[in-house]
Structure formats: structure tokens, C-alpha cells
Amino acid sequence: GDSVTQMEGPVTLSEEAFLTINCTYTATGYPSLFWYVQYPGEGLQLLLKATKADDKGSNKGFEATYRKETTSFHLEKGSVQVSDSAVYFCALLMDSNYQLIWGAGTKLIIKP
Amino acid sequence: NAGVTQTPKFRILKIGQSMTLQCTQDMNHNYMYWYRQDPGMGLKLIYYSVGAGITDKGEVPNGYNVSRSTTEDFPLRLELAAPSQTSVYFCASSSRQGDLEAFFGQGTRLTVV
Numbered sequence: 001g002d003s004v005t006q007m008e009g010p011v012t013l014s015e016e017a018f019l020t021i022n023c024t025y026t027a028t029g030y031p032s033l034f035w036y037v038q039y040p041g042e043g044l045q046l047l048l049k050a051t052k053a054d055d056k057g058s059n060k061g062f063e064a065t066y067r068k069e070t071t072s073f074h075l076e077k078g079s080v081q082v083s084d085s086a087v088y089f090c091a092l093l094m095d096s097n098y099q100l101i102w103g104a105g106t107k108l109i110i111k112p
Numbered sequence: 113n114a115g116v117t118q119t120p121k122f123r124i125l126k127i128g129q130s131m132t133l134q135c136t137q138d139m140n141h142n143y144m145y146w147y148r149q150d151p152g153m154g155l156k157l158i159y160y161s162v163g164a165g166i167t168d169k170g171e172v173p174n175g176y177n178v179s180r181s182t183t184e185d186f187p188l189r190l191e192l193a194a195p196s197q198t199s200v201y202f203c204a205s206s207s208r209q210g211d212l213e214a215f216f217g218q219g220t221r222l223t224v225v
Contacts, residue, residue, distance in 0.1 A: 043116075043202055043216035044116075044155075089154065093212055100145075100206075100214060104154040111136055 002027045006090050006103035013080055014111050021075040021106050023064075023090035031092035031101075033057075033066050033073040038087045040106070047075075047088070085110045114138050118203050118217035125193040125224045133188040133220050135203035143206045144186040145170075145214070146178065155202065161186055162208075181223040193224045 007022040032051040036044040048057030053068035062077045068111065073090060090103040117135045121132050122154040137144065142163050147155040157170030161180040175197060186205075190197060206214040 034213075036214075043218050044204075044214075045216065046213045049213070099157075099160070102155045107152075 002031070002092065002094060002101045004090050004092055004101050004103040006088075006106050009087075009105070009107040010109050011106060012109045012111065014088060015082055016079045017110075019075070019077040019080045019084075019108070021088055021090075021108070023073045023075065023103060024097050025073065025090075025092050025101075027071075027094065027101075029054055029094055031094050033064070034091045034093065034100075035062070035064055035073070036089040036091060038089065040086070054094050080108075080110050082110045082112050084108060116203055116205055116215050116217040118201075118220050120220060121218065122221050123223070125190075125222065127193060127195065127224060129193050130189070130191050131193070131222075133190070133201055133203070133222075134185050135186045135188065135217060137186075137205040137215070138184065139201075139205060139215065139217075140183060141205035141206070141207050143208060144180065144184070145204045145206075146176070146186070146196075147204065148172065148204045149202060150199050158188065158201075190222075193215075195224050198222060198224045199217045 003026045034045040034049045037047045038044045046095045048059040050057040050066035056065045087105045087107045089105045116137045145160045146158040156172045159178040161167045173186040200219045204214045
């Protein structure tokens with residue numbers, strides 16, 4: 001079945017470090033891909049998305065490129081800030097049934 | 113804009129009690145979802161609805177019930193609460209068209225003692 005695999009956390013970085021959070025997926029069709037972020041004590045909110053192969057989603061300095069050949073959607077940011085500390089979820093949406101399939105989440109801790 | 117509104121934010125239940133978690137959205141979304149999130153874990157789908165009058169089970173439906181009498185409301189009912197239902201519950205909604213983004217409520221933190 002369809003699935004999403006994220007790198008396990010927590011990921012701990014110093015401020016201004018480069019961030020990569022890996023996400024790979026398994027899907028039979030052509031999903032849309034998303035990164036959601038959950039700040040402490042809050043609900044999830046959309047960070048960025050890509051709806052077809054080679055699309056790049058970007059927001060708040062974060063980027064992710066939809067790579068069909070490697071079935072990946074890795075999240076990157078060139079210089080992280082303490083305020084980026086949160087849990088990041090990768091998800092896919094199948095256009096056949098509009099169900100979101102979620103990764104387990106990766107907790108990111110940024111130290112000043 | 114209100115978006116997705118969940119109530120209550122916090123609740124403590126005794127084993128065997130029942131309660132209803134309320135969820136309302138004002139975006140005219142067709143799709144609504146209930147998830148639970150256990151500590152340090154991802155989201156597990158409890159129930160979902162593709163429109164008024166239509167509901168279906170997700171990954172972990174046991175111990176819960178839902179109804180969808182209107183487009184706006186999607187309450188989640190817990191019958192005979194058990195400690196295993198201690199979790200944070202999130203309601204979400206999305207449109208079948210447009211940007212497909214799912215909008216989440218702030219969550220309900222439920223403790224069963």
C-alpha cells in the first residue's frame with residue numbers, strides 16, 4: 001500500500017546550520033506531496049507542497065523537490081533558526097481517494 | 113477567518129465515561145478527518161467523511177463513533193473511555209478541489225484516568 005517514510009528524529013542542529021530531513025514514499029499512482037509543521041502545543045500547518053514530478057515547493061526558506069525517479073521529497077533549509085524547532089511531517093495525497101498518508105514525523109531541535 | 117474549530121481544548125475523563133469532541137469548519141470543505149496523535153508519534157486516522165451523511169473508518173476506529181449531518185460539523189464520540197484513548201485529537205478538513213491543503217484545528221488533549 002501507499003506509505004511515507006521519514007528519517008527518525010530528533011534532529012539536533014546549531015543555529016545557521018544546513019538542514020535536510022529525508023522523506024521517501026511508495027505510491028501506485030501520482031500523488032501530491034506535502035510537508036507540514038507542528039510547533040509545540042499547536043496543530044499542524046502546511047509548510048510547502050508539490051503536485052507533480054520536478055516541482056519545487058518553497059516557503060519560509062524551506063524547500064523540497066518532488067523526485068519521481070527516487071520517490072523522494074526531502075526537506076531542506078540553508079540556515080536554520082531556533083524558531084524552526086518543531087516536528088515536521090511528510091505526507092502524500094492520492095488523487096484517487098483524497099486520503100492523506102502521513103510519515104511518523106521528525107522532531108527538529110535547533111540550539112542557539 | 114475561523115478555519116477549523118475544535119472544542120474542548122483539554123478534558124479529563126474517568127474510565128467508562130463518554131464524551132463528544134466537537135469540530136466545526138467554515139470553509140465549506142467536503143472532506144473532514146479525525147486523527148489521534150500519541151506522544152512522540154505521527155497521526156493515526158480514526159474516521160473521515162467525504163461529505164454530509166457519509167463517513168468511513170480509518171486506521172484506528174475502535175471505541176469511537178462519528179456523524180456528519182452537515183457540511184460544517186463532524187463530531188467525534190467516545191463511548192466508554194479507556195486509558196488507551198489518552199491522546200491528542202486533531203480534526204482537519206480539506207477541499208476536493210483547489211490546493212488540496214488540509215487545515216487542522218488546535219487539538220483536544222484528552223486524558224482518561
